[in-house]
Amino acid sequence: MGLGNAGLPLAAVIADHGIQVVGVDIDRRRCDLINSGKNPIPQEVGLDELISRYGGKGLVATTEYRDAVSCNVFIVIVPLFIDKNHNPDFRTLESAFRSLGSVLKRGDLVVLETTVPPGTTEGLALRWIEESSELKLGQFYLAHSPERIMTGCSISRLREFPKVIGGVDERSGIVAYDVYRRxxxxxxxxxxxxxxxxxxxxxxxxxxxNIALANELFKISNELGIDFHEAREHANHEYCHIHMPSTGVGGHCIPVYPWFLINEMVRRERAEDAVMLRTARELNDGMIRYWMDRIMDGCMRIDKPLVDIRICIHGITYRPGVRELHHSRNLALAKLLKSRGLKVGAYDETLSKEEVLKTGLEWMDPEDADVVFNSFELSLTIRHPRDAPA
Ligand SMILES: NC(=O)C1=CN([C@@H]2O[C@H](COP(=O)(O)OP(=O)(O)OC[C@H]3O[C@@H](n4cnc5c(N)ncnc54)[C@H](O)[C@@H]3O)[C@@H](O)[C@H]2O)C=CC1
Ligand SMILES: CC(=O)N[C@@H]1[C@@H](OP(=O)(O)OP(=O)(O)OC[C@H]2O[C@@H](n3ccc(=O)[nH]c3=O)[C@H](O)[C@@H]2O)O[C@H](C(=O)O)[C@@H](O)[C@@H]1O
Incomplete structure (x- = not known):
């Protein structure tokens, strides 16, 4: 259930093990593409080959849950959205579970792979299935196995990376383990x-x-006139891994998961027991203000009125090599500068001019800018500064 960035590679890998897969997705266009052997996620290494081999054959995509009625194992991997207060919006998951409940039979196994707050599978998921299927736990099995893939290398991750699985009861765990190990x-x-x-x-x-720690150490190193990268290189060894500093943490996943625990502790009136998680979140999200100040300092070195200075943010996706803008702190930085009335444009090797314009930013060639901030390398280039050596 769910043939997206996470579900489709998994479905293809299962089909590659000789198991007949029915993939249910509400997106008809995506289903049609898959059934005609065309891969809707071309950037996923190795997926083209699997979809062209199994699409419409060993892996049949459909928009109808009833087409999955002959299946014995149901894997749910639809998105969990987060509202503005960082609380999960369970509607998509509920809809998927209730739909699958209507085709579930005695002895079937259901596995949830979407990342969820601890307790969701044994709580909400179990309730939705029982209410929609008229079956009770014991007549079907239910487990959770989190997806640990990384966009771009999902197939190799599924083949090599350790995966965990746990049941809502002992029997479910064993049944799920036996199915997944195939x-x-x-x-x-x-x-x-x-x-x-x-x-x-x-x-x-x-x-x-850890990224918050790296960001803080980076700021301190900079203040003390120390080359952070040189220090990091020699600080890292078997027992120490300092991450890379950045403009903050973007994407669908890492900026969201800490809130599952922070909010749960608030609900339990134990907010003080999640203080490090909250600090890290705030520190990482606050990095765009740090970089804004550094960029503004750079602008001060140019002999032009501030409003005429052309600032290019080079790299606006949430991390290098991924054409995704979700919770991109690089994009947020560009918008923050723009909100201050500055002339800001963006450039990104992975995005077309039209895609950049859709973000509401001007497209700007770094060669035409007075100030270029490379958000992946964290380098600031100031063209023709007043204090340049003659
Ligand atoms: N993409 C990634 O790198 C990773 C994703 N995950 C987990 O996977 C979950 C899903 O992520 P993606 O696959 O990236 O999302 P996605 O947005 O790429 O795909 C979700 C798919 O589910 C379909 N869908 C929505 N409602 C449905 C329903 N009721 N029934 C059937 N299909 C439905 C959508 O049409 C879409 O094709 C995330 O919430 C996350 O918890 C975990 C690790 C990595
Ligand atoms: C390294 C890794 O495997 N992480 C996955 C992660 O994927 P994601 O695409 O979010 O990549 P990420 O490398 O964790 O990066 C998240 C964000 O953190 C930033 N980042 C990352 C590493 C670092 O040292 N410093 C840093 O600032 C990135 O620029 C990006 O904005 O999130 C996925 C998820 O949880 O769904 C998860 O499956 C993956 O494990």
Whole structure:
């Protein structure tokens, strides 16, 4: 259920193990493409070959849940959206679970792969299935196995990276493990769905907190006149891994998962027990103000009225090599500068001029700018500064 960036590579890998797959997705165009052997995610390495081999044959895409009625295993990987208060909006998941509940039979297995707050599978997912299927747990099995892929290298991740799975009860865990080990070579059974959910959320928190640390150390190094990158290179060894500084943490995943835990602790009136997660979130999101100040300092070195200075943000996707703008801090930085009345444009090797214009920013060739901020390299180029050596 869900043939998106995460679901389609998984469906293709399962089909590649000789298992007949029915993929359900509400997007008819996507289903048609897949059935005609065309890969809707061309940037996903290795997926072209699998879709051309299995699309419409070993992997049949459909918009109808009833076409999956003969299936015995149902894997749900539809998105979980987040509202402006960072609370999950479960509507898409609920709709998928209720639809699959209507075709579920005795003995079937349901696995949720979407990243969710710990407790969701045994709580909401179980309730939705029981209400829509008239079956009780025990007559069907339910587990969670978080998706750990990374866009661009999903196929190799599914084939090599360790994957975890845990049931809402002991029997569900064992049944799910036995099914998944047929197509996931590096699989670990954990004690519960709740633990499996927490594993994924923890990874996101680890990354967010460590990037916040790198960003803070970067700012301090800069203030002290120390080359952060040289220090980092020699600080990193088996027991120390300092991440890379940045304009903040973007994408669909890492900036969201810490909120699952922060908000839960607020609800339990234990906000003080999630203080590091909150600080890291705020620190990373605040990096765009730090970079705005650095860029403004650069502008001050140019003999032109501030409003005439052309500033180019080079790189606006949320990370290099991914054509995705979701929660991009690079894009947020450009918009922040624009909101200050500055002449800001953007350039990105992975986006066309039209795609840049759609963001509401001007398209600007870095060669035509007075100030260029390369947001991936964190380098600032000032053209013709007044203080340049003669
Ligand atoms: N894309 C990634 O790199 C990763 C994603 N994930 C998890 O996977 C989840 C899904 O992410 P993506 O696949 O990237 O999203 P996506 O937006 O690429 O794809 C979601 C697909 O679900 C379909 N869909 C929506 N409602 C549906 C319904 N009721 N029934 C059937 N299909 C439905 C959409 O049409 C779309 O094709 C995320 O929320 C996240 O938890 C986890 C790790 C990495
Ligand atoms: C390294 C890795 O595998 N991370 C995955 C992550 O994918 P995502 O595309 O969000 O990439 P990411 O490398 O974690 O980057 C997230 C953000 O963090 C920033 N970033 C990343 C590393 C770093 O040292 N410093 C830094 O500032 C990036 O620029 C980006 O804005 O999120 C996915 C998810 O959780 O869904 C997850 O499956 C993946 O594990």
């Amino acid at each position: 197509f996931i070579p590096n699989l670990r059974l954990v004690s519960s769905a709740r633990v499996a959910e927490m594993i994924k959320v923890m990874e996101g928190c680890y990354r967010d907190v």
